[in-house]
Amino acid sequence: MTDKFVSIEGIAKRYPGAGGATTTIFENLWLSMARGEFCCVIGHSGCGKTTVLNILAGLDAPSEGAVIVDGQAISGTSLDRAVIFQSHALLPWRTVLGNVAYAVSSKWRSWDRAKVKAHAQTFIDLVGLTGSEYKRPSELSGGMKQRVGIARALSITPKMMLMDEPFSALDALTRGTLQDEVRRICLETGQTAFMITHDVDEAIYLADKIFLMTNGPGAVLAEVVENPLPRDRARTDLHRHPLYYALRNHIIDFLVARSKTFVAETPDHDPRNVPLVHIGKPGLTIASGSEEQRQTWTPGTNPGLSA
Amino acid sequence: MNSSLRLRAGLVSIALLAAFLGIWHLATRSTAPVTTMSPEYAKLMGLTATQGKSAMPGPLDVGAKLWDHLKRPFYDNGPNDKGLGIQLAYSIARVGTGYLLAVLVAIPLGFLIGMSPLLSKALDPFIQVLKPISPLAWMPLALYTIKDSSVSAIFVIFICSIWPMLLNTVFGVASVRKEWINVARTLEVGTIRRAFTVILPAAAPTILTGMRISIGIAWLVIVAAEMLVGGTGIGYFVWNEWNNLSITNVIIAILLIGIVGMLLDQILARFTRMVTFPE
Ligand SMILES: Nc1ncnc2c1ncn2[C@@H]1O[C@H](COP(=O)(O)OP(=O)(O)OP(=O)(O)O)[C@@H](O)[C@H]1O
Ligand SMILES: [Mg+2]
Numbered sequence: 001m002t003d004k005f006v007s008i009e010g011i012a013k014r015y016p017g018a019g020g021a022t023t024t025i026f027e028n029l030w031l032s033m034a035r036g037e038f039c040c041v042i043g044h045s046g047c048g049k050t051t052v053l054n055i056l057a058g059l060d061a062p063s064e065g066a067v068i069v070d071g072q073a074i075s076g077t078s079l080d081r082a083v084i085f086q087s088h089a090l091l092p093w094r095t096v097l098g099n100v101a102y103a104v105s106s107k108w109r110s111w112d113r114a115k116v117k118a119h120a121q122t123f124i125d126l127v128g129l130t131g132s133e134y135k136r137p138s139e140l141s142g143g144m145k146q147r148v149g150i151a152r153a154l155s156i157t158p159k160m161m162l163m164d165e166p167f168s169a170l171d172a173l174t175r176g177t178l179q180d181e182v183r184r185i186c187l188e189t190g191q192t193a194f195m196i197t198h199d200v201d202e203a204i205y206l207a208d209k210i211f212l213m214t215n216g217p218g219a220v221l222a223e224v225v226e227n228p229l230p231r232d233r234a235r236t237d238l239h240r241h242p243l244y245y246a247l248r249n250h251i252i253d254f255l256v257a258r259s260k261t262f263v264a265e266t267p268d269h270d271p272r273n274v275p276l277v278h279i280g281k282p283g284l285t286i287a288s289g290s291e292e293q294r295q296t297w298t299p300g301t302n303p304g305l306s307a
Numbered sequence: 308m309n310s311s312l313r314l315r316a317g318l319v320s321i322a323l324l325a326a327f328l329g330i331w332h333l334a335t336r337s338t339a340p341v342t343t344m345s346p347e348y349a350k351l352m353g354l355t356a357t358q359g360k361s362a363m364p365g366p367l368d369v370g371a372k373l374w375d376h377l378k379r380p381f382y383d384n385g386p387n388d389k390g391l392g393i394q395l396a397y398s399i400a401r402v403g404t405g406y407l408l409a410v411l412v413a414i415p416l417g418f419l420i421g422m423s424p425l426l427s428k429a430l431d432p433f434i435q436v437l438k439p440i441s442p443l444a445w446m447p448l449a450l451y452t453i454k455d456s457s458v459s460a461i462f463v464i465f466i467c468s469i470w471p472m473l474l475n476t477v478f479g480v481a482s483v484r485k486e487w488i489n490v491a492r493t494l495e496v497g498t499i500r501r502a503f504t505v506i507l508p509a510a511a512p513t514i515l516t517g518m519r520i521s522i523g524i525a526w527l528v529i530v531a532a533e534m535l536v537g538g539t540g541i542g543y544f545v546w547n548e549w550n551n552l553s554i555t556n557v558i559i560a561i562l563l564i565g566i567v568g569m570l571l572d573q574i575l576a577r578f579t580r581m582v583t584f585p586e
Contacts, residue, residue, distance in 0.1 A: 059489050077492045089486035093508045093584040102504065106494035138585040156494070 004068075005035035005192055006056070006160065010272075011065030013051050025051055026219045027064065028271045031211065038186055038193045040203035042251060043213030044259055049196045050086075050164055056194060057083045057162050070159065079107050082153035084163040088145040090137040090152075097133040100124055100152050107156040123155040124148075127181060143174035150178070154185060161186065163195040167202065176235060179205060187231075200251050204244065205235050212254050214262045220269065222262045225250065225277045243280040250279060328366045335365035364555040372555045373562075387547060389539070391559070395567060397539040401457070401532075402525045402571075405464025409521065413469045414514065417476025418502065421510075427477065434473065442467030442528050446535055456536035460529070467528045468521035475517025479510030511582035519575035526568045541567075 012027035025048040033039050041049050054060035056067060058077035066073045069081065090099050100120040105111060111119070124133055127147040137145055146166060153161055166182075167175040183206055186193050197203050203210050210225040228243040238244055254262075263269070364372075380392030420426045442463045449459035483506050491501045533542025541560055548556035 057493060059492060077495060079493075079495050081493070083489070083493045085486055085489070087486055089484075089490050091487060091490065091505065091508070092586050093582075103494055106496050136585070 003034050004032045005037075005070060006031075006033040006194070007068040008032070008052070008056070009066050009068060011052075011055060011062035011067065013048065013055070013060075014063045024218055025216055029065070029221055030272045030274065031221055031224075033192060033194065033209070035192055036190045037208045038183075038191075038206055039195070039209045039211060040207035041194070041196045041211045041213060042198070042200065042203055042255065043219065044215050044255065045198075047213045047216040047219040049213060053083075053162050053164050053194065053196055057081055059083075079156050080159040082156055082158035082161050084146075084149050084153045084161065084166045086164040086166065086168065088137075088149040090145055090148055092137050095134050095136055096124060096129060096140070096148050097121070099137070099148055100155050103152045104155050120151075120155055123151040126154065126185065127151045141174075143170050143178065146170060146178060147181075150182065150185075154189070157189075158191070160192040160194070163193065165196050165198065168198060175199075175202070180235060182206070200248060200255075201238070203251070204229065204247055205233065205238055210251065212251065212259070214259045218263065220263060220271055221274050222254070222259070222266075222269070223277050224274050225279065228279045247279045250277070331366050335363045362554070364558065368555050369558050373559050376559060386538070389544075391541075391544070391563060394539060394541045394544040395563060398529050398533060398541040399567065401460050401540065402464055402522075402529050405461040406468050406522060406525050408461075409465045409469040409472060410518065412465075413472035413517075414476050417473045417514070418480055418506070420473075421477040421480025422502070422506070427481065434470070438470045438474070442524075443531055443535065446532065450536075456538060460532045460536050460540075463532045464525045464529060468525040471520040471524065472514070472517040475520070476510065476514050479513030479517075480506055482513075483509040508582070508584070512579060512584075515575065515579040515582055519572065519579060522571050522575050523568065526564075526571055530564060 008029060008031040011029050013025040014022045014027075015025065017023040029052070031052075041052070043049050051060065055062050056069075056074075058074050058081065068074070069078075074081075091102065094102060097117065097120055100123055101116050104116045104120050108116070108119075121133070124130060127150050129144060129147055129151065132140065132144065137148070140148065146169075149166070163182075167178055170178065179202060182193075185191070193206075195203075195206065197206075204227065207227050208231070210227065211221055212223045212225060213219050214222050225247070228247060229238065229241050233241070258265075376391045380390045382388075382390040383393060420430055445463055445466050446459060449462045450456065453459050453462060487505050487509055488501070491505045496504065529540065530542035530545065533540035534546045537543050537546070541564060545557055545560045545564075548554075548560065
């Protein structure tokens, strides 16, 4: 954890509220990510996840504090940090190829048409959209649009990917396929990824670290949960891992109960040193009943799957 | 289903037209000749008196006269007798010039105002006051300062077509979806390139809608403006024929004004369709 590729240092976001008062969405938020790490943020709606992501992207400026990426404080957006938008945000008057090529030609201004096209085509192929290059976004399904968004983000070979609930609007099957693809691509290209999600299983499958945020306003980063699952994991085998349920229950427990009361119950919470939770490592474990950590998987018992 | 609907609508249209022409014909046809009348009086009054003919021309008169005009649209027998084609060409040229000048001013200005909240707020009171002024109210001022009636008419067209385009451009530019702007921002696209690659295509349908409203207004105004400034143009033609008491020519001019207006609107509608994107 010494290598801090991304470091959010004491940022706050305030909006002017009614009657001259200010609403603080969050303040004194500290968070760091190592190079090549996949991090997921989970928290209730309205706690400020998108705000954090926008600040990381440079689309929004924090009211206080700074964000350091690769040793430099960021000011504004950068081609090094690609964003995959929740609403895919494709330009509807451009084709699939046109949308990806727009990003490519924005990064490499001097490239000629053919080179831009060839480069864009590689990434369209990568997300499995070969054959749909000349379709317009209105002719694509939700999953295909999201793939174009992914291809566009990857095509500029960023150092980091920022994803705001990229799969929340998709059906389970498409979501599963795209999760596989994003995971494969991020591992292959060594991306550092920051993803917001509401889906606990998605976070468990994709993340190396899971950030848990409490409810807003005045949200805090309560815990950083380390994913105990091996890096080499398959979506279908997740629930067979002995620590899967412990991890899942810990997160759900947080969302259901502790996210509301965390701030009141933990007065000595230090936002600069957010507790790092290692599920299943005795001594470092916090919360979530200890019998679950010793639980081993037996065929036929699938507690919690329907939760 | 759809094609049968179109067919039936077409049939109804034709029936309505036939009914209209029929009623028009019946209402204006000659009644029995009035017998007792001094020959001098009859000569003076023409067919109106001798055959009980209505002063209003019937569809057949208009059709015959229209055919005359269509056979030789571009003759020129001096200032008060020119072919309808020439008169329409003058009007279209004036509308075209004033309209194009308005496009050249309204769209860049609208872009600036739409992209800058400061300019938008600062210029708003001026636009609000200038917009409701009838374009013809500018005419004396234009005639006084420009001292050329033809250029004054162009100025009036310019001033009346600028507002819908300006307001629509401002609105279209200001309401480009935030996420598209954010895409350009995350790609570090510069302001100029962003204006042309994101804002312009996104706002184009709204801008074209404004242009379409403008061309309609410009065509409405040119007739009135030409009645005032005189000399040439379809508006002047209408006024001149009214002074000649040639209602037939007035009706023909009205018909042509309608058709040209429709064509101008259709051209802009086609452009609008070209830049509209499905979402
Ligand atoms: N422009 C704004 N003015 C005032 N308050 C705002 C503004 N934008 C966002 N907020 C507030 O900031 C809070 C956090 O918003 P944000 O979009 O970051 O939530 P989120 O965690 O992403 O929620 P969700 O999961 O629903 O996407 C919300 O309570 C919202 O009301
Ligand atoms: Mg959000």
